Amino acid sequence: MIDRDTTLSLDRRVRFRRFEDEGILINQQTAEAVVISEVGTRLVELADGTRTLRECAALLSEEFDAAPDVIERDVIRFAEQLVDAGIAAPS
Numbered sequence: 001m002i003d004r005d006t007t008l009s010l011d012r013r014v015r016f017r018r019f020e021d022e023g024i025l026i027n028q029q030t031a032e033a034v035v036i037s038e039v040g041t042r043l044v045e046l047a048d049g050t051r052t053l054r055e056c057a058a059l060l061s062e063e064f065d066a067a068p069d070v071i072e073r074d075v076i077r078f079a080e081q082l083v084d085a086g087i088a089a090p091s
Contacts (some may be wrong), residue, residue: 009049049091
């Protein structure tokens with residue numbers, strides 16, 4: 001289960017690149033590519049396996065001037081989607 005104390009890292013078969021305000025995640029195993037928003041891109045940059053999702057959400061809340069509880073809920077939901085898609089793994 002993914003929660004606010006989970007750390008997240010990209011799967012070793014996934015490559016990430018930032019293009020201006022958006023990012024792209026490429027799963028080399030499935031050859032699938034996913035374009036992500038500016039906030040999603042920043043989360044992927046922050047989620048390096050050392051920060052908890054709570055810490056990532058706090059930083060995003062400051063950077064994007066948004067309510068911490070809303071950002072934390074969205075971060076957890078997005079992390080679950082990344083894990084379900086095989087793009088990231090809880091660590």
